[in-house]
Amino acid sequence: MYRRDFLTLFGLTLMGIVNHACGDNSQEYAEASNKKRIVVIGAGLAGLAAARELHRQGHEVVVIEARERIGGRIWTSLKWTDMPLDLGATWIHGTQGNPLTSLAEQIKAKRLITSxxxxxxxxxxxxxxxxxxxxxxxxxxxxxxxxxxxxxxxxxxxxxxxxxxxxxxxxxxxxxxxxxxxxxxxxxxxxxxxxxxxxxxxxxxxxxxxxxxDDALFVQGFRVIPEFLAQGLNIELGQVVKEIRWDQSPIEVITQKAEFIADHVVVTLPLGVLQSKSVRFIPELPRSKQNAIAKLGMGVxxxxxxxxxxxxxxxxxxxxxxxxxxxxxxxxxxxxxxxxxxxxxxxxxxxxxxxxxxxxxxxxxxxxxxxxxxxxxxxxxxxxxxxxxxxWATDPFSLGSYSYNPVGSLPRMRHELAAPLKGSVFFAGEASEESYFGTAHGAYLSGMRVAKEILKV
Ligand SMILES: Cc1cc2nc3c(=O)[nH]c(=O)nc-3n(C[C@H](O)[C@H](O)[C@H](O)COP(=O)(O)OP(=O)(O)OC[C@H]3O[C@@H](n4cnc5c(N)ncnc54)[C@H](O)[C@@H]3O)c2cc1C
Missing domain, CATH: 3.90.660.10 (Polyamine Oxidase; Chain A, domain 2)
Incomplete structure (x- = not known):
């Protein structure tokens, strides 16, 4: 009852479900048949970067996000109206060659340098x-x-x-x-x-x-980057993913109030959330990925x-x-x-x-x-x-601030975390980046990597 009720309640707004549930063989479907239905889990930088790129390439993309806001660990507080303050990431660390610098320049975001x-x-x-x-x-x-x-x-x-x-x-x-x-x-x-x-x-x-x-911070807060990436995307807020049934076609992603189906899923759940097992993968994740999740560290x-x-x-x-x-x-x-x-x-x-x-x-x-x-x-x-x-350590949708390498971990574990499942479920997020883990640019680059991986399938 839970699944069907929600299909009825939310189905019309949900990409993927429309095609699937309506059994729509019309021209509209035929036209869209080369499109992939892609669900991106998480509207942080990794998820938004992947979604934006895949959407630009003509795929049907929906981003599902547990919180009532986008940005994830980029979170600008507007509580003090004269000074937006970043509660998550503050700086573009190392502005030269950093992909976030190019984004900031595209939107002419004012930045200040601390030294x-x-x-x-x-x-x-x-x-x-x-x-x-x-x-x-x-x-x-x-x-x-x-x-x-x-x-x-x-x-x-x-x-x-x-x-x-x-x-x-x-x-x-x-x-x-x-x-x-x-x-x-x-x-x-x-x-x-x-x-x-x-x-x-x-x-x-x-x-x-x-x-x-240099290290540069945003006058209007880091939020300007996720807000830019999110433009034109279909984003469902307040959707807490509970289960991912991945060894099947289409894949089913079940939240506390709806079900989404997709040809491909991008998982950008923070390492802390993966470690907590609050999202169930059915069947279980391969051993190498479980091992990487357990051995890498989530810090504060x-x-x-x-x-x-x-x-x-x-x-x-x-x-x-x-x-x-x-x-x-x-x-x-x-x-x-x-x-x-x-x-x-x-x-x-x-x-x-x-x-x-x-x-x-x-x-x-x-x-x-x-x-x-x-x-x-x-x-x-x-x-x-x-x-x-x-x-951040007790924030249920982050369970830590960013990842690190503890004793017992190896850099290759980040590849194991990033490895796709059967060419249908893809993993991004700062923890999946071997070279730039723990950073906003690492998260962005991981999203771009996953988009490329999907475009190759
Ligand atoms: C205090 C702090 C300071 C930092 N400072 C810097 C800095 O100055 N410079 C820098 O480069 N980096 C910094 N970082 C790191 C940077 O913020 C992160 O690496 C980056 O934002 C992570 O992006 P992400 O997309 O991988 O993950 P996230 O931004 O965490 O995105 C994952 C998304 O998944 C959602 N989610 C979680 N569980 C579920 C679920 N069950 N269902 C659906 N959605 C779910 C989350 O709500 C979140 O929106 C800082 C981080 C913190 C916390």
Whole structure:
């Protein structure tokens, strides 16, 4: 009853079902017979890129999306009307040769550049690092990355934490050097790769490629890209996919309120969602794909935006860094004063610390952030007038921020994740990209790859 009821209720609006359910042998069907009926699951960058390309090539495409919005992990908040803020991806990382730069140029989206060259780093007691501390930090950084590089050549893979354990063991836990190492691991590895250093593979954590050039953010928010890609597409919001019956023709995709049929399906479910098994594949996915899903890691990066009545921090910087007492807590901050002339600070927490803090109440999170800011800028600083906080690890349609390579994973697993099933079900999404995983451009490129794969069938 469930299936038929929904067919009747939603059938007319659903591409694919119209042809199938009406048994329509008319000229209209004949004209469309070389068209493929394609269901794309997920309206994030991967899904929208694939759908746009396939639609442009004349196929009948419907995008089905669980949330009541498009964009997925690109999510611009318009809560503060004078400043769109990105709760998911913020930057085009490396603007040169980046396909997102070309899209941004096509739509003339205004961008601003933030620079690591404009960074100030504070020690645990809230003082700007002295020259001696800077030198100490730089020496430790060199030691850490030298050890990581050396360990990469060993046969047995270990975690980053394990690799630098001999260095850490020599240090007193209350020493500045110990805190500096934790700072380096958080700021330069966990915040970038989203996995914990206890879990990140020393051999593969940095197996990704990067584009050169600046980091650019969008004045109107990253949403301008998904909004552009979505133009003219048939997108069904609020459709939570529950089941994919894939070893048959046509394929059936069953959501909590409708059924879709298709010749081809593009799956762009985030790795965290695939790992949770909240979407059932019937029959089960091949072992190699299940193994890749289980072995790759889904990490966490959370944001806390604080808005103040006025700016009380250093004005000419983009990045504020803090060598925290508790490893990884509020180590990285972005100021929106220099780049956008707004009294807004953005604090990050990643990996295990990000997961732990995500479970706190908003009040606790803001209080903890303010404790750090008071340590740096004094007890007299104003309370924030408002805040915006993300909780990506517990978001049911993401279950994490982006993927990383833990110990036990191999880069080829991303190919196994990407491999199509019987030339009918195709896999995209940032986690399926060997070279650019964990990024918005990786998601976009994966969508373009899948479109090509389908066009070849
Ligand atoms: C906090 C944060 C900061 C980031 N910063 C950057 C950055 O600055 N630069 C950068 O390049 N990258 C960044 N990223 C990474 C980037 O956002 C992602 O890699 C990219 O957006 C992923 O796109 P996707 O299409 O693969 O997945 P998604 O955008 O997650 O799309 C998948 C879609 O599937 C939907 N879905 C899930 N379950 C179901 C279901 N059962 N049924 C139907 N639909 C479902 C989801 O709602 C979602 O819309 C960041 C990510 C986060 C979270």
């Amino acid at each position: 690591y060259g404009r960074t100030v780093t504070y020690n645990t007691s809230g003082q700007v690092l002295s020259k001696a501390e800077e030198v100490q930090m730089e020496n430790l950084r060199k030691k850490v990355f030298k050890i990581l590089k050396q360990t990469q050549n060993e046969e047995i893979d270990v975690s980053i934490r394990q690799a630098i354990q001999p260095l850490i063991r020599q240090l007193d836990k209350s020493s500045e050097a110990y805190r500096f190492i934790n700072f380096i691991l958080s700021a330069e590895i966990e915040q970038e790769y989203s996995g914990s250093t206890q879990s990140l593979s020393v051999q593969w954590y940095d197996s990704d490629k990067t584009f050169s050039g 990066l959370n944001k806390c935006y604080l808005r103040f009545p006025e700016v009380f921090w250093s004005v000419n910087v983009d990045w504020l860094e803090y060598v925290s007492e508790k490893p990884g807590e509020w180590t990285e901050w972005v100021s929106f004063n220099h780049v956008a002339n707004m009294p807004i600070l953005l604090g990050f927490n990643a990996a295990d610390r990000g997961r732990e803090i995500e479970a706190w109440s908003d009040t606790q999170i803001v209080a903890s952030a303010m404790e750090v800011l008071r340590k740096i800028y004094g007890v007299g600083i104003p309370e924030p007038t408002d805040y915006q906080i993300t909780r």
